[in-house]
Amino acid sequence: MPLFLKTLFKTRGEAIGFIAFLVLVLVIFPLAMPVFRLNLVGKYLSFGFVAIGLVLLWGRCGVLSLGQGVFFGLGGYCMAMFLKLEASDPESTSIQSTPGIPDFMDWNQLTALPWFWEPFKSLPFTILAIFVVPAVVAFIIGWAMFRRKVGGVYFAIITQALALIMSLGIDGNQGYTGGRNGITDLRTLLGWDIRTEDAQYTLYFLCVVLLALTALAAKYIINTRLGRVLVAVRDQEDRVRFSGYDVAIVRTSVFAFAAVLSGIGGAMFVLQVGFMSPSIIGIVPSIEMVIFTAVGGRLSVMGAIIGCLIVNWGKTAFSEAYPDAWLYLMGGTFISVVMFFPNGIAGLAEKFPRIRSLIPASVTERIKGMATKKTTKTVSDGQ
């Protein structure tokens, strides 16, 4: 294999697994499923972006964020604001007292578009914002905390509080944000109706391609020197510091990168689901995003994506058939994953070599030590 591919895939099995995954989502799913189910798969995969971010941040770098929903929300809201403005042209909102502004603003007696909505009339600005807004927010938060060596449990709790603040803040400013109902009834993207079947196919493929590219980028990071620094920061923070690295910068950058990925996921979610609401960014959804990652395997990029698919699919299927059993199953799965398979489905591949080729786990060499190793030494558990 060429050197570049070698950096991406440590073994032949990994490369085959990746291709198998692409065949599954690009060929088999679209052929085997009606567009309605395919659209659901697309929705699940939009959480895959968050999960990849968590693999880097949590699995590799040892920083657990319970607030990824915040960034998912930032990206999603940027996208939703653009789409909502396009859906609120003066003609289709002529029934309002102020035509031309989003309907929920009119209900809340706003008579002009708030200033921070103005730039979202432009698609290039919106796309830029989807990347930049989560990155900047994450950078500020991350820098403030990592510089003071806040980590581990403290970081988890604070990011959880951020998720709460964000959802409360959106609830409380409904004239500007749509409040609890969220931003609904999104229709077109530059005149292209995103609700038609054709559009849903297109968006699904766009989502898959972006996700695959993201996965490759993440694998590249993991397998280069930067990836090894991340693991070192996780396992032996002090030694990394003594070697001359700035641990805070490393952590902050990874946090910001994970935030950007979450933001992209949020934007893809909005395009495929057609609305955005604070119920997708609060405490519970943020923890659920961690679950997807944990079930799939917190160390493995592909594992995390598969975790998103399996957990969400299980949620849909079980809640259709046995809504009561679903919570038991989800709780039980979660406990057993943590207790018995800390590396999730990808970790199982190590135990049962025959499926190793199906689910690439670049992590096999590290699994054994992982379960018993202490997490990063920071203020939280600095005994």
Next chain:
Amino acid sequence: MGDYTAEELQSIFIMQGFSGLSLFSVLLLMGLGLALIFGQMGVINMAHGEFMALGAYTVYLCSNITEQFFPAFTPYYFVITILVAFVVCGLLGAFVEWLLIRHLYHRPLDTLLATWGLSLILQQTYRSIFGAREVSPRLPDWLMGSFTYGDVDIPINGVFVLGLSVIVTGSLVYFIYKSRFGLKLRSTVQNRSMSGAVGINTVKVDRLAFALGCGIAGIAGAAFTTIGSTGPDSGSRYIVDAFLVVVSGGAASLLGTVGSAFGIAQAQSILEFFLEGTKGKVATLLVIVVVLMIRPQGLFPSKVRSH
């Protein structure tokens, strides 16, 4: 506020002070059990709220039983029920420690995930047993009135919860710093292997401490039935507040928990008075987050810890 007389302002001032105190006692009760488990043992118990809900459901059950079989006992049952809630939650806590927690002491972030799974299971169990509706026990009449002096009304249930939190805090402090078990607990926290070497049964210490923390959650839940209702999801409403209290207090010190509960309660109560509703809460949370960013070790960090 020019329209009000000095007397009115004075009585509002007193009542506002009391509602701050009342919120303080609520936060303190929520935080104490967690501070013990999280601060002393390093375990993040996301199911802490569900233990509170269990305490509340215990009160609800006891209230139904009392009303049905011993109606004459209704005015007094509540006090005894608090003890029952403590025991029930403590027992479940010991069981959970045996089943889950003891395997995860060396992985603090994983206890967070496992106990979150546990909280899902407990929530669904409550829903299956008690139904999805919110329930609230019929409280004795003496708890529901208020002491009135002129314009000032002081709610009795608030006084009751405040008194209870003082008693619980006092007992816990005594227990940890004066009793034999407390000595063992503190030594286990400081150096587990050394404690084991000198003959302390650290396994037993862990289990007791976890059970105690859960039991206190049960007391908190029981006390909250006087101010709110209980549903399958009630626990999740408390958990973030509880964690913020413990974390901003400096996880390892009980004094810190008391101090931060007081600070947060006063901040929230004042901010809610001058801002409106949700904005007050958001402002409070922002203040806490900023404080934590500046002082990540909490307001009252413990000085006994060492590497």
Next chain:
Amino acid sequence: MMMVLSMAGLLAGPPTEEVNTTGLAVTDDTVTVGQLHSATGTMAISETGSIQAEQLAIDQINAMGGVLGRQIEVIKEDGASDWPTFAEKAKKLLVSDKVGTVFGCWTSASRKAVLPVFEKENGMLYYPTFYEGLEQSKNVIYTGQEATQQIIAGLDWIAEEKDAKTFYLIGSDYIWPRTSNKIARKHIENVLGGKVVGEEYYALGHTQFGSLINKIKLKKPDVIYAIVVGGSNVSFYKQLKAAGITSEKQTLLTISVTEDEVLGIGGENLVGFYSAMKYFQSLDNENNKAFVAAFKEKYGEDAVIGDVTQAAYLGPWLWKAAVEKAGSFDIDKIAEVSPDIELTTAPEGYVKIHPNHHLWSKLRIGQWGEDGQAEVLYESELIEPDPFPEGYQ
């Protein structure tokens, strides 16, 4: 002749190809409908009653021979109190299951999430909850009251009865309480000539109302106008009582407390306060007595019935009436004939569908007693639904 045959079960009804030209899930002897509520999550508390009432109505209709000779079969979906899930399940019901109609949703947020799906896939939704208005769709029949129906008559009554001039508006922080209070404020200031001395909103699930109660005590309003929902409700009323704000000293009118909520709050914490609703379980008429008896027989003596539960019960009956009038299950035909469909058997009394797809209905004021039931003190004339009220926006 037809009647005899259909009674004997030999002829189920008109042929399927006539009554179903758009490929819905209708066979010669069954029609499939969907039911979309939260069975789990925070909203399960509220939505349980609606699920039960819709099921009761469907059972009763089936016992009478079904709709156009077809037995109704139900596909239940759980929205899990999560709005994207609602949209997902709505789409499944319409696209995969091809249901004839859907009874469902409770919160505004869930309705807003499914509305684009219903409009795009051309489904029909019977929505039971009283809500903020500002909406009208060909694909929805609103069987609860929109805001003006519930608010204006109630405020008029309380202003006259209690000679009220000052009002304190309180709500949970989302669109229904905010929009409702906006209408209430306009009506108080412009029509009643009163004054709003305070208006605030607390997050859903908020449990500490100490500071708010002190503000109320400071402002001394004639009326507290409360739209607090969910778990917050219980804390709010318990703490009001504990702070000495009882009906002896203070008038309180709410549009968010039904018999369902009282079950959690406890009648003793509400004694003497007023609710403005179109329906109370204690309504004294023959329709209601039969309905309450049937409900209790199916779901137990302790079951209570609130306003939304009754509105949910109307859904299947209104749909049946529309299908029979149209002689077809086609959504377009049902939407077209729905205006002016009337129901004389409704527990709340006579109702009629307005061309804007809301119901003409009465408003009643009930005063809560210790037993958790309300005494109905006032009943308005039939009020026209007006989801886009002039002068209140």
